[in-house]
Each structure stands twice: as structure tokens, then as C-alpha cells.
Amino acid sequence: MKELLQQSNIGYGFSDTPFGRCCIGFTDQGIFSVTFPESTGEGFDEIVRRYGCKAIIRDDEQSETWAKQIFSDGIVPPFQLIGTPFQISIWNELLEIKRGSCSTYQQIADAIGRPKAVRAVGTAIGANPIAFLVPCHRIIRSDGTLGGYKWGVERKKQILLWEKTLKKE
DNA sequence: AGGACAACGGTCT
DNA sequence: AGACCGTTGTCCT
Incomplete structure (x- = not known):
């Protein structure tokens, strides 16, 4: 890397x-x-x-x-993902999640065909190099609680709240 | 509601 | 080889 x-x-x-x-x-x-x-x-x-x-x-x-x-x-400028193949496959999954909705660590693990690798998925999401653009903040725990955030759970909460208030189309 | 604990798999040293 | 983790399920109080 x-x-x-x-x-x-x-x-x-x-x-x-x-x-x-x-x-x-x-x-x-x-x-x-x-x-x-x-x-x-x-x-x-x-x-x-x-x-x-x-x-x-x-x-x-x-x-x-x-x-x-x-x-x-709300424009997505050109970007490049730098990481291991495993990490990149996960970050690509995150890019599928629309503004205003959420997924879970388990759902991402399922989506890449490695349902048992939940723990590793959490670590990979925590290694997201591109905050906000790659929406790692939209991943919460299976039990509905927020889970962690590399840049502070409070910030994760703020971003999610803000996204909720946007008009959906 | 919250704490302890084990199992899990990728990554770093 | 060993340790570290943005988790999860289970078993407690």
C-alpha cells in the first residue's frame, strides 16, 4: 500500500x-x-x-x-481508493449506500460473500481513507446502535442527522 | 440497560 | 507468531 x-x-x-x-x-x-x-x-x-x-x-x-x-x-470529484483488495471491495460496497439510508457491518460482510468476516469488515471500514465521500458513517451495528467512527462517534451522529434532513429524490 | 467473554478474519509488527 | 480491531451472539446481573 x-x-x-x-x-x-x-x-x-x-x-x-x-x-x-x-x-x-x-x-x-x-x-x-x-x-x-x-x-x-x-x-x-x-x-x-x-x-x-x-x-x-x-x-x-x-x-x-x-x-x-x-x-x-454534493458533487463527487474524481477519487482513487488505495488499499488491499479486501478493503477496496468493502469500500466499493459502501459507495452503493444511498444518502439517508444505513447498512450494518454484518450486511456488508454478507454482501461481499464473507459473512463470517464481520470483525475484519469493521476494521476495514475503520480504515476508510476517504471520509464522507466513501460513506463509512452510514454503517451501524446490527442491534441499531451507532457503532464506532474513526473521527469520533459524535461526528458520525452529526453527519447522519444532517443526511436525514436532506430531501430525498 | 449494560458488562464480560469468546469466536471471527484481515492486517500490522 | 502474536496482537490489535468501528462486530456479534450469548450469558449474565
Whole structure:
């Protein structure tokens, strides 16, 4: 996974969203990372450590453009999923879930044909590199409780509440 | 309602 | 090889 982003034209930047300040990582292929770091340093570290990027270029202007599309206009910009085949199959499942609805960890496990791998599915969802765009927040526990969220259960609750208030079409 | 516990499977060290 | 997990079912109080 770490050898995939050794190119030199990697950008990253920070932008405010209705759910907190986010950090977006991108290449000319599109967005590969959206996170809600606690600090600027944490956002930077995530990109460098997780993807093994050598040099990354701060570009808040581009980040702002992406953020506006994602969080204000509801547009899905170009993005790329970086992970293991297992993880990617799960993240692709998440992309099928429509705004305003939810699924469960167990249902995702069933959907990829590995009903026993629920625990691993939870871990893979927790490793989602692209917050919000890949809607890992729409996965809750089988008993109806919220379950966890990498960036804080409170934020997960906020996003889900907000999605409930959107008009469905 | 909540806590303890085991089984599960992918991933990281 | 061992440990870590955004879970789940079961068995408690």
C-alpha cells in the first residue's frame, strides 16, 4: 500500500466543513484521502506515514475547491481508493449506500460473500481513507446502535442527522 | 440497560 | 507468531 504514492506531485490542504476541519490529499488522478485530523500536524502525518509520500505540497486553494464540491455542492470529484483488495471491495460496497439510508457491518460482510468476516469488515471500514465521500458513517451495528467512527462517534451522529434532513429524490 | 467473554478474519509488527 | 480491531451472539446481573 505504501509504495503506491511515491510520485512527486502530491498535494494536500485543509478546509472547513460543516463537520469540522478536514484534510484532503490528492494527486492529478484525484482525491485519495479525506480525514478530520485533530491538528494540522496530524493531517500531514497521516498522509506521509500511511502512504509513504516523500514530498507533499501544501495547497489549501485546491483543497478548498474539492471541499466545496464535496460538502456544499454534493458533487463527487474524481477519487482513487488505495488499499488491499479486501478493503477496496468493502469500500466499493459502501459507495452503493444511498444518502439517508444505513447498512450494518454484518450486511456488508454478507454482501461481499464473507459473512463470517464481520470483525475484519469493521476494521476495514475503520480504515476508510476517504471520509464522507466513501460513506463509512452510514454503517451501524446490527442491534441499531451507532457503532464506532474513526473521527469520533459524535461526528458520525452529526453527519447522519444532517443526511436525514436532506430531501430525498 | 449494560458488562464480560469468546469466536471471527484481515492486517500490522 | 502474536496482537490489535468501528462486530456479534450469548450469558449474565
